[in-house]
Amino acid sequence: MKIKGNHLFNIIITLTGLGVFLFAQETQAQISGSKKPNIIYVMADDLGYGDLGCYGQQKIQTPRLDRMAEEGVRFTQHYAGSTVCGPSRASLLTGKHMGHASLRGNPRWTSVGKPVDIPAEEVTVAEELKRAGYTTGIVGKWGLAEAGLEFMPLYQGFDYFYGFRKHLTAHNYYPEILWENNDPFHPEGNDKETKSGQYSHDSLTSKAFHFIKQNAGNPFFLYLAYTVPHYELTVPGDSKEPYKKLDWEERKMPAKRGSYYHDPDGNVTYAAMVSRMDRDMGKLFDLLKTLGIDENTLVIFTSDNGHEYDKGFFKSNGPLKGHKRDLYEGGIRIPFIARWPGEIQPGSVNDHISAFWDFLPTACDIAGVRPAGNIDGISYLPTLRGQKQEAHEYLYWEFNERQGPIQAIRKGHWKAVKFYKKPLELYDLSKDIGEENNVADKHAKVVTEFEQLFTGARQDNPYFPLSPHPRVADKFK
Numbered sequence: 166m167k168i169k170g171n172h173l174f175n176i177i178i179t180l181t182g183l184g185v186f187l188f189a190q191e192t193q194a195q196i197s198g199s200k201k202p203n204i205i206y207v208m209a210d211d212l213g214y215g216d217l218g219c220y221g222q223q224k225i226q227t228p229r230l231d232r233m234a235e236e237g238v239r240f241t242q243h244y245a246g247s248t249v250c251g252p253s254r255a256s257l258l259t260g261k262h263m264g265h266a267s268l269r270g271n272p273r274w275t276s277v278g279k280p281v282d283i284p285a286e287e288v289t290v291a292e293e294l295k296r297a298g299y300t301t302g303i304v305g306k307w308g309l310a311e312a313g314l315e316f317m318p319l320y321q322g323f324d325y326f327y328g329f330r331k332h333l334t335a336h337n338y339y340p341e342i343l344w345e346n347n348d349p350f351h352p353e354g355n356d357k358e359t360k361s362g363q364y365s366h367d368s369l370t371s372k373a374f375h376f377i378k379q380n381a382g383n384p385f386f387l388y389l390a391y392t393v394p395h396y397e398l399t400v401p402g403d404s405k406e407p408y409k410k411l412d413w414e415e416r417k418m419p420a421k422r423g424s425y426y427h428d429p430d431g432n433v434t435y436a437a438m439v440s441r442m443d444r445d446m447g448k449l450f451d452l453l454k455t456l457g458i459d460e461n462t463l464v465i466f467t468s469d470n471g472h473e474y475d476k477g478f479f480k481s482n483g484p485l486k487g488h489k490r491d492l493y494e495g496g497i498r499i500p501f502i503a504r505w506p507g508e509i510q511p512g513s514v515n516d517h518i519s520a521f522w523d524f525l526p527t528a529c530d531i532a533g534v535r536p537a538g539n540i541d542g543i544s545y546l547p548t549l550r551g552q553k554q555e556a557h558e559y560l561y562w563e564f565n566e567r568q569g570p571i572q573a574i575r576k577g578h579w580k581a582v583k584f585y586k587k588p589l590e591l592y593d594l595s596k597d598i599g600e601e602n603n604v605a606d607k608h609a610k611v612v613t614e615f616e617q618l619f620t621g622a623r624q625d626n627p628y629f630p631l632s633p634h635p636r637v638a639d640k641f642k
Contacts, residue, residue, distance in 0.1 A: 201298065201384040202505070203462040204528055205377075205449070208257075208388070209442060210250065210306060210335075210395035213472030214498050215483025216439055224479055225436045226407070229447030230466060230502065237464075237504030238513040238549060244575070245470045246521035248489060248496035248564050250332060251308055253469045253521060254390070258289040258309075258321070260525030260540030263563045264623030272311045272332065274566050275628045276635070280311030283321060288538040290525040291322030294386045297532035300324050302380075304373040305390030306335045307344075317347055327372040328390065335392050336424055338365050338399050357426055364401055366393050366438075370445045374452055381456045386528070394438040396473065397425035404437035404444075416478065435474050450504075463505040463531065463549075465524075471496040486600040492562050492573035492582055493600050503549055510551050517548045518575065520560050561622040563631065569641055570631045572619050581615040585633065585641065589615060 214220060217227045219234040246256025247263055247270075255261075255268040263269050267287060272280035283289065291301040302325035303318050310316040310330050318326040327345050329335035334342055337357040342349055343365070355362030373389045398418055418427035418434070428434040446466065453459040473489040475481035487493030501519075503509060522542040529536050530544040548554045559576040569585035578595035589612055591605040605612050623631075633641045 200461060201532055202508075203384055203458060204294070204299075204386045204531060205462060205464045206257075206386075206388050206524070207446065207449075207464065207466045208254075208305075208390045209439075209466070209468045210390075210392045211470065211473045211489060212394060212439065212468035212500065213475060213479075213481030213483070213488070214485055214495065214500055216394075216468075216472060216479065216481050217500050219502070220500050221483050222479065224413075225439050227439065227443040229443050229450070233446065233450070233464070233466060233504050234502045234512075236506070236511050237502055237509045238515055240501035240503075240519065241514060241516050242518045243467065243499060243501035244497050244518075244520040244560060244562075245468070245499050247562060248470045248492055249566075250306075250469050251311075252564075254306075254308060255283055257521040257524050258291070259283060259287050260290070260522045260536065260538075260542040262520065262522050262541045262561045262622075264561045265539075265541060267626070268309070269563060269626060269629035270565060274634055274636075276630055277628065278635075281628050282309050282312045282316035285315070285320065288536075289322045290528050291318075291386065291388070293322075293525065293529050293534060293536060294532055295322050295324070296537075297529075297534045298384060299532065300380045300383060300385045301388075302326070302376045302385065303388040303390060304328055304376060305369050305388075306332075306392050307390070308332045308335060314347065317344075319347055323388075325376060328369060329392070333424060336395060336397060337426070338392070338397065339363070340365055343368075358421075360399055360426065366391060366441065366445075370448070374449070377449075377452060378456065381458050384532075391442055393442045394435055394474065396427075398427045398431055398434040398438065398474070400428070400434055400437045400441055404441040405433050407440070408433045408436050414478070416476075431474065432478055435479070460506040463503065463508070465501070465503045467501045468499040470499065484598050490564070490566060490568075492564055492571045494580070494594075494598065497562060497573070505549065509549050513551065515548055517545060517554055518557060518560065519543075519545050519548070520557075559618060559622070561618075563623065563629075565629060565631070565634055567637050569633045569637065572623075572631070574615055574618050574622065576615070576618070579611060579615070581612075581619075583615075583619055585631075589619075591615065 218231040246253040249271050251271045252269050275281050301323045303323050305328045330344050339355045339357045339360050339362045413432050416431035418431040471488045472481040482495035485495035487495035523545050526542045526544040527546050530546040559574050562573045564571050572583045574581045580592045580594050582590045590603045592600045
């Protein structure tokens with residue numbers, strides 16, 4: 166049978182169109198099947214290295230975070246950006262350690278006595294991920310717009326913000342002011358003194374879940390910066406009930422201390438605060454499964470620095486020495502759990518040495534973009550996937566409050582701590598994780614190497630010099 170030219174032409178066009186249609190369908194299916202993974206980064210506030218069951222905690226119940234570790238990877242040598250809140254969070258967002266960071270201390274401890282925030286020209290992880298097509302949100306404690314509204318999250322790469330603009334207001338759990346995007350509002354019925362209204366941790370959880378639901382169809386990055394278990398110590402009664410039955414020794418807390426309005430029994434309250442957060446982490450994983458995005462979502466859980474509350478009852482720093490405001494391990498080594506079904510080997514434990522400033526390049530690695538600025542971090546995505554990992558030459562910190570300037574460097578199994586005008590302390594963490602034995606006098610060559618590193622690891626910053634702060638300078642005369 167012969168086919169006339171016009172009919173033949175029409176058949177060819179039809180088949181061609183069908184081929185294009187099928188190709189387009191296949192391509193769309195490939196795109197849908199390879200959608201960029203969501204990233205949820207959850208940060209507790211002042212949670213110690215030993216405060217979770219999977220890190221050895223015996224008293225505080227954290228079943229959902231322990232299960233997270235069973236379903237993912239638990240890092241044993243992950244470090245905060247600093248030993249206090251503000252600079253630690255700045256390090257996370259900018260990928261820089263304290264030797265290069267623009268923000269190296271909390272607001273009251275700058276050389277001029279005025280707060281410093283992340284400059285507009287610095288590139289944050291949120292800006293990097295927006296460039297890669299992500300919707301970005303922060304719920305919780307920002308604490309990086311102390312100097313002015315021009316430093317709010319929406320000007321630093323975030324599409325959505327709900328929570329606390331400043332540190333001080335974040336320290337009350339029935340706050341009288343919160344922010345949504347760039348607008349402040351006063352939660353109805355909240356009174357921090359009578360502890361009435363809505364417990365802020367609960368409202369943060371609710372807003373975080375709403376953000377996830379709204380953006381479940383497209384790649385998103387959520388930075389969920391909880392304020393639990395930072396002072397003040399208070400929590401609704403339902404979270405206390407399991408602990409009241411245990412007949413623990415009481416630690417009496419003052420009803421008011423500074424801006425804090427504590428509950429009477431510190432031990433029960435502290436444990437209940439951590440367990441309430443653990444409960445909500447379980448709800449988070451349940452939500453991801455309900456939305457069908459569980460397997461395409463990396464969830465990270467960590468803390469911004471070491472603990473502040475515990476005096477030994479909970480062993481919150483585990484085997485480590487020190488706590489918040491120290492550069493010993495207890496002040497900067499923190500819990501870190503990552504869960505990503507199909508990508509992370511369940512139940513794995515990893516001793517890769519990593520820090521907050523590694524998150525930005527890791528997020529870029531996941532999103533398929535190169536970091537735009539100069540950073541100190543190295544992506545730990547290979548470690549998450551159980552692959553060979555590039556190691557840091559060293560990690561660096563500095564901190565300057567009441568004790569005067571302190572510096573610390575981790576290099577391999579060695580750890581050096583240097584106080585102002587005092588001899589360098591040297592510890593072999595492979596044998597002495599508790600930093601009990603200063604071996605500087607036995608390793609002169611290593612000490613010389615570290616002295617050189619302390620000089621070369623930092624750039625001068627006029628707001629954060631390595632000299633005693635004016636508020637405490639008389640102690641060092």
